Amino acid sequence: MAQPLSEQDIRDALNSLEGWEFEGNKIKKEFSFNDFSEALGFIVRVGIEAEKQVHHPELFNVYNTVKIQLSTHDAGDKVTQKDIELAQAIESIL
Template identity: 60%
Template sequence: MATPLSEDKIAKALSDLDGWSHEDDKLKKDFSFDNFRDAIAFINRIAFEAEEQVHHPELFNVYNSVSIALSTHDAGGKVTEKDLKLAKTIESLYNA
């Protein structure tokens, strides 16, 4: 079972994750794109990385926007190191 992170650890990690927030026991961020195709391509890239990490985000898409929420099921729906790792990966995909 994964270990939930303390509020302090999450706050410190968020200082390195631009635009991410900690709400409702999840790491969250909204991303915007030029069009629907770019938004879906981003989701597809996330899917491959999430599968590699065996950690799957909540994804929500409307036209050119993608909203992401991360928490760890086997930690009672709390934020763990797995979520921080995936958030960093998602950032690298967005900034690529």
């Protein structure tokens, strides 16, 4: 089982992840695209990466905006290293 990170560890990790925030035991970010097709393509690529990592994000989409929230369910819905690693992978998709 993954171990929750301390709040300081989370904040330190987010220093290298532009635009990501820590709030409510989740790390999250909002992404904007030119249109729905670009947003949907991004969601699909995130989904493929999430499946590879066997770690699935909360995804919310309205037209050209995608909101992603990450926490680890088997760690009591807290942020773990798995969330940081998925956030880093999501950033590389852009």
